[in-house]
Amino acid sequence: MTGGQILILICVLGFPIWSVAASVIAWKQSRRRKAAETAVSAMEERYRPIVNEEAEVQRLREVANSVSLDISNLRASYSEKKAVFDRLAKEVAIFDEKLAFAEMGVYEPHFDYTDSEQYKQAVLENRETQKRMVSNKTAAVANTEWTVSGSKAKGQTMNNRNVKLALRAFNNECDAAVANVRWNNANAMEKRIVNARQQIDNLNATNDIRITDEYLRQKLIELQLTHEYREKLKAEREERAEMARAAREEQKFLRDMERAEEEEAKYQKLLDKAKTDASKAAADQIGAYNEKILMLEKDLADAHAKFERAQAMAEKTRSGYVYIISNIGSFGEEVVKIGLTRRLDPADRVRELGDASVPFVFDTHAIIYSDDAPALERALHNEFQKTRINAQNFRKEFFRVSIDQVEQAVTRLAPGAPFFKDVEAQEYRETLARRNAMLAAVEPPELVAFPAMI
Structure with missing residues (x-):
């Protein structure tokens, strides 16, 4: 029922109009007041947490203080644990055998x-x-x-x-x-x-x-x-080994020379005797003595030639040393040189190759003595022909091959020959250490990925 209908009904029933109007107005005001009170209650309920400004500020301050305390504790705990980590890292480094010694x-x-x-x-x-x-x-x-x-x-x-x-x-x-x-x-x-x-x-x-x-x-x-x-x-062991090798080779050459000299003296003595006998022989025996003298002269010439060969054995024989060396500081990993030398001390050749023409000395993996050194060298070269670095000039005897492969080839082609796989590269690694030390003096490297503080 609307307000107009209610008013008509009141008039029909005989109530005074002014009284009716006042009642309607009071009723409407009451409804508006209740609606306003309801809205205010809803707003108060909605914003009840911040009605008291001072209380809310105090609450937020307490929250901030709690968070700040947690952060401070976390930072202190981090700093303490990082100090322990740094100390332990240094201690572990001392005992770590795999640590690069350059550090x-x-x-x-x-x-x-x-x-x-x-x-x-x-x-x-x-x-x-x-x-x-x-x-x-x-x-x-x-x-x-x-x-x-x-x-x-x-x-x-x-x-x-x-x-x-x-x-x-x-x-x-x-x-x-x-x-x-x-x-x-x-x-x-x-x-x-x-x-x-x-x-x-x-x-x-x-x-x-x-x-x-x-x-x-x-x-x-x-x-x-x-x-x-x-x-x-x-x-001192290396020096003694080199001296022993040199002494053995010298003794071998001396023995060969002595045997050749003795053989030459023997034929010279027989020839002199044959000539003496021929001078005293009858006419019918001269021919036989002449044949004997010719044969002895030939044997004497052969003995003399043998003596000369023994004197120059290092230059005229096929015996010699096949060496296998590497130089990671100069040529990088998995590069070896396979060569031949007939020097009395083959290490002299290795030292010569490591002179001022390359930054670092060579590491020796094998020095193999052979009665037919050129054949052994050629066999090793053929083994790694496809990996030869310089395919144009075969006098450049460098091959890109692993030490393990070379060891396998040596074991097969020269059984019993000593072979050393380790690459010491002492000069190269010490140079790296000095370079790292100089860089560290200018700008110390960051040892760990952790920040100093959080």
Whole structure:
């Protein structure tokens, strides 16, 4: 029913018009007021969380403070764990045998002894010095006098045992480093000894026991002396091997010359005797003696020629040495040179090839003696003909082939010949180390991918 219909009904029923109008107006106002109250209630309900501005600001501040605290804790935890990671990475690097030694730097010799005996004597003297330090209790010291159950004597006994344990642990680490030191990890082993001393001192910090600086220095000297002693022994062995090879070849040539000389003297003696007998022989025997003299003269000429060949054996015989060498610093990986030399010392040829014409010296994989060296060289060349680098000039005897393939060919063509697969390339790797050191001095490389902080 509409408002007009209600008004007509009221009039029909006899109510005063002014009263009716007032009632309608009051009714409408009541409806509007209720609608407004409903809308206000809905708005208050919708925006109830931010009605109290100060309360909302305080809540947001608390949230911000909580987030900021979480971030600070995360950063602190990250920094702490990254410090541990960096420390462990350095420690692992010292023990990582696969680590490129160039990252650890090039070892520089500390001593200049002329032969291995002097190095050996120096090592023995160093070890005697260490023994005296241990006996005099200057290798490790306990700076605090403890009492155990009120007894200083028991405290001293405890200190002595802890010092022995510290020295035993440190000596074991040093012995392991000395036993495994080589030319490409000497610096890493020095750091290993220094690191071992630091860790043992940290573990004994509560007991106030430490390894002395002088004992650490003596251990480092032992490591350096032992390493250089082994390098000197290696050089002396190579020198002795070369001298032995040269001596064997010289003796072989001398024996051949002596036998040829003896044979020539024998025929000369027989010829002289035949001529003497011919001068005394009867006329009917002259013909036989002349034939004998001609035969002896021929034999003498052959013996003389044999003697001359023996004198120039290195130049006139087919015997010689086939060498297989590589130079990764100059030519890269999987490139070998297969050549022949008749020199008394074939290593001279290898050293000559590694002179100023190439950046680095060659590594020798095999030097094979053969009575028919040209045939062996030709067989190896034919084996790798398809991999020859210079297919135009066959005097350039370089082939792009792996060391394993060359070893297999040598095993098949020259059974029993020694072959060395390792490519030391010492000069090349030390050059890389120096270059890396110079670059690091200008701009240190980023060792890990983690940022310094977050």
